[in-house]
Amino acid sequence: xxxxxxxxxxxxxxxxxxxxxxxxxxxxxxxxxxxxxxxxxxxxxxxxxxxxxxxxxxxxxxxxxxxxxxxxxxxxxxxxxxxxxxxxxxxxxxxxxxxxxxxxxxxxxxxxxxxxxxxxxxxxxxxxxxxxxxxxxxxxxxxxxxxxxxxxxxxxxxxxxxxxxxxxxxxxxxxxxxxxxxxxxxxxxxxxxxxxxxxxxxxxxxxxxxxxxxxxxxxxxxxxxxxxxxxxxxxxxxxxxxxxxxxxxxxxxxxxxxxxxxxxxxxxxxxxxxxxxxxxxxxxxxxxxxxxxxxxxxxxxxxxxxxxxxxxxxxxxxxxxxxxxxxxxxxxxxxxxxxxxxxxxxxxxxxxxxxxxxxxxxxxxxxxxxxxxxxxxxxx
Amino acid sequence: xxxxxxxxxxxxxxxxxxxxxxxxxxxxxxxxxxxxxxxxxxxxxxxxxxxxxxxxxxxxxxxxxxxxxxxxxxxxxxxxxxxxxxxxxxxxxxxxxxxxxxxxxxxxxxxxxxxxxxxxxxxxxxxxxxxxxxxxxxxxxxxxxxxxxxxxxxxxxxxxxxxxxxxxxxxxxxxxxxxxxxxxxxxxxxxxxxxxxxxxxxxxxxxxxxxxxxxxxxxxxxxxxxxxxxxxxxxxxxxxxxxxxxxxxxxxxxxxxxxxxxxxxxxxxxxxxxxxxxxxxxxxxxxxxxxxxxxxxxxxxxx
Numbered sequence: 001x002x003x004x005x006x007x008x009x010x011x012x013x014x015x016x017x018x019x020x021x022x023x024x025x026x027x028x029x030x031x032x033x034x035x036x037x038x039x040x041x042x043x044x045x046x047x048x049x050x051x052x053x054x055x056x057x058x059x060x061x062x063x064x065x066x067x068x069x070x071x072x073x074x075x076x077x078x079x080x081x082x083x084x085x086x087x088x089x090x091x092x093x094x095x096x097x098x099x100x101x102x103x104x105x106x107x108x109x110x111x112x113x114x115x116x117x118x119x120x121x122x123x124x125x126x127x128x129x130x131x132x133x134x135x136x137x138x139x140x141x142x143x144x145x146x147x148x149x150x151x152x153x154x155x156x157x158x159x160x161x162x163x164x165x166x167x168x169x170x171x172x173x174x175x176x177x178x179x180x181x182x183x184x185x186x187x188x189x190x191x192x193x194x195x196x197x198x199x200x201x202x203x204x205x206x207x208x209x210x211x212x213x214x215x216x217x218x219x220x221x222x223x224x225x226x227x228x229x230x231x232x233x234x235x236x237x238x239x240x241x242x243x244x245x246x247x248x249x250x251x252x253x254x255x256x257x258x259x260x261x262x263x264x265x266x267x268x269x270x271x272x273x274x275x276x277x278x279x280x281x282x283x284x285x286x287x288x289x290x291x292x293x294x295x296x297x298x299x300x301x302x303x304x305x306x307x308x309x310x311x312x313x314x315x316x317x318x319x320x321x322x323x324x325x326x327x328x329x330x331x332x333x334x335x336x337x338x339x340x341x342x343x344x345x346x347x348x349x350x351x352x353x354x355x356x357x358x359x360x361x362x363x364x365x366x367x368x369x370x371x372x373x374x375x376x377x378x379x380x
Numbered sequence: 381x382x383x384x385x386x387x388x389x390x391x392x393x394x395x396x397x398x399x400x401x402x403x404x405x406x407x408x409x410x411x412x413x414x415x416x417x418x419x420x421x422x423x424x425x426x427x428x429x430x431x432x433x434x435x436x437x438x439x440x441x442x443x444x445x446x447x448x449x450x451x452x453x454x455x456x457x458x459x460x461x462x463x464x465x466x467x468x469x470x471x472x473x474x475x476x477x478x479x480x481x482x483x484x485x486x487x488x489x490x491x492x493x494x495x496x497x498x499x500x501x502x503x504x505x506x507x508x509x510x511x512x513x514x515x516x517x518x519x520x521x522x523x524x525x526x527x528x529x530x531x532x533x534x535x536x537x538x539x540x541x542x543x544x545x546x547x548x549x550x551x552x553x554x555x556x557x558x559x560x561x562x563x564x565x566x567x568x569x570x571x572x573x574x575x576x577x578x579x580x581x582x583x584x585x586x587x588x589x590x591x592x593x594x595x596x597x598x599x600x601x602x603x604x605x606x607x608x609x610x611x612x613x614x615x616x617x618x619x620x621x622x623x624x625x626x627x628x629x630x631x632x633x634x635x636x637x638x639x640x641x642x643x644x645x646x647x648x649x650x651x652x653x654x655x656x657x658x659x660x661x662x663x664x665x666x667x668x669x670x671x672x673x674x675x676x677x678x679x680x681x682x683x
Contacts, residue, residue, distance in 0.1 A: 052483075052486065056486075056487070056490035056491065057490075058490075104468075104470050106470065106474060155658065155661070155662055159661075159662045159663075161658070161661045161662055162415070162611075162661070162675065164415070164417065164470050164675075165415070165417075165604070165607055165608065165611070165661065166658060166661065168417070168604050169604060169608065169654045169657050169658050170654075170658070172601050172604075172650075172651065172654040173651045173654050173655055173658070176647040176648070176650050176651035177647070177651070179647045179650075180645070180647040180648070183647070306474070306478060309474070310474075310475070310478070313471055313475075345485065345486045345489035345490060347482045347483075347485035347486040347489065348482070348486050349482070350478060350479075350481065350482025350485070350486075351479060351482040351483050351486055353478065353482070354475050354476075354478040354479035354482060355479065357471075357475045357478075358461070358475055358479075361461070361467050361471065361472075361475075362461075362465070364467075365461070365465035365466055365467045366465065368465075368466055369464075369465060369466065372679070
């Protein structure tokens, strides 16, 4: 505490011209405080989850073992975790683009389903060889996501509607749009087979437009989606840090007024970032469609939009950091499926996920507060 | 015909009440300058907690208190993270919504809840016998009448009390408020606590008043509709309550139309309140009546 308080005073007292002396290295206890806080709050998150499981009379150890078996314990489980990570990463990378531009898009859940629905339409009705139709599905899925984010962009830049609220409300509308489509014969509802009743889902995509899977080892194989997602994450990282477009986005996000004076249009750059984030969410829907489910149905998104958003939060808006975080969250999702066998409701995974996010933002926030203390004392 | 329409209107009032409780809270939060997107979490937590409380104590009225406590707890966590630790308020709201949804779903699968705990209905003598108006306005479960007392109080609190003045100052111009000696972040934390209390009550009424049990994700986005109602109402209490009534009526229509033999598209009807909310914001969001610092965090010493 005292170390932090003294640093700025020492500098101003010197008052010497030339480059200011580098601030003295804080003592070891100061430097260890943040990592220690991380360890503490992460353990607290897992501790709370364990207590919850114990409170309802189940064994936390069984839960941990099941989570491990379902996510990393076998080749098949590992493949599951990787497959779960792919759409999460895509959603997260999109969220990063918007967040860097200072826009908080939280409607990915809706953008995912609209993208997937448009992709399903293309996949079911467009003739042609798989090598042509599959990219078209993914492209149209991205387009669908961008379109849905575009509604929010339009409302924001035309009428000043808060993006957070509009993207949120659009999720509910998107779910009904898709529900409408899979309940209409002339849209996406599955073709009636004589003697069978149709349900609220689309036909299955033909096998030639499925995403290829790699690795024929017994049990372990992963879909191509993860490669697409990782390549795009790296590409977005470089686009954001090394290109003029990325610079404009960051400028807008850091200081909208400066950006305006520098000729960075909030509508074009900001709106573009919002559309791009929607496109990534839509692409995630496309990957889910062609990578694992192969058909559209009610409840398609399964919280991928929200979880992907949390990945971006934990990765602190860095697309490269989002890669390992997405794997971790993918493993949590995959492990959750195994909980059913132990009789522990799988919703504990949602609790753990949310607690982890709080655990990650907590130390940053505390560090931020501590950083602010000297400034405040100086003011007074 | 008059019976049918009074049934629909009464159900519109019933569906408005949970929204209105929460909207009074959200109105206070937004006047203090903070868009609180954890209303959904507060309502859902309140709903679950109310049924849990009613199961444990055997009294639905105590359940309401439990619900308020749960909302207060969510509000407290939100306030501490966003207006003490300085975490982005949307992030906190989002995470809390996910947390409460996960938590209530988890506990619902693990705890046995009483399936039939409802607070009692009170017919106001004489008035409830009026044709049409009687069943619509004067024959409800008792928390509905609590709302009638709450609304003037909220108006007085925000518009006429010193606390409300400081609250509004924190929402309109936090820097000036700060210079005047008002603790902006503290006022915002307090606004969030009140919001939690009232939203928890709204969720609790939904569970132990209207439905009589707890279902997974039973608020189903009502918290977000509440936020839209405040915007729809142009940040006035009167407008906010009108907004709630509009959304409540849309909800009632969705439930009533099939029963009345009108064939309307189910998906369209479910989406209608949300589309309505979006349209409302489209027309009202640019209004200058919005609190000046709405949604912007306050950090002393920055612009």
